[in-house]
Amino acid sequence: MLPEEIQKLQNLREQGALSDEEFEEAKGRLMANDRMGKSDSLMGLDLNNYRALMHASQYAGFIVPFAGLVAPIVLWAMAKDDYPEVDTEGKYILNWMISALIYSVVSGILCLFLIGIPMLIAVIFMGLIFPLLGTLKATKGESYEYPLTIKFLS
Structure with a gap:
């Protein structure tokens, strides 16, 4: 699912709907959310x-x-x-x-x-x-x- 979301952001950037800064911010949020989702499978433990x-x-x-x-x-x-x-x-x-x-x-x-x-x-x-x-x-x-x-x- 993450690659699809990043691709959507990439498309928006190419269409001019997102600046490079906005793209990087949104991508960073997606990556952070993905890491948080994985930590849930570890019950909050490292x-x-x-x-x-x-x-x-x-x-x-x-x-x-x-x-x-x-x-x-x-x-x-x-x-x-x-x-x-x-x-x-x-x-x-x-x-x-x-x-x-x-x-x-x-x-x-x-x-x-x-x-x-x-x-x-x-x-x-x-x-x-x-x-x-x-x-x-x-x-x-x-x-x-x-x-x-x-x-x-x-």
Whole structure:
């Protein structure tokens, strides 16, 4: 929609209805409004804090069952089309959540043979530490790809 609006302004300028100054002012307002519209998809947060929230939202499952699975996906879906960084980070998080689920199921099955107990403890530990590391990295503007993650989405 923005390119169409700028084209309309360009046409008005070419017809003499707008001066160069008026054109630049109107174009600046359109660009500012477009940026403001995008920030709405980040719930008023800057990009780094939004990405950090995506990582930290995995802890919501400790308060509300399954919220730790749903919240990061919802946050990712809300802004992935407008922000490539959010899309990338969301894929990293989703890949980790799927991988952790697989590791948990396999560890749970192997608990029958006792070998799964330390594996399950390790998966739980990683599930607590990795989102924290992702949150800290995101606040610094760095991307964090979870270790030991199977890449389902790229």
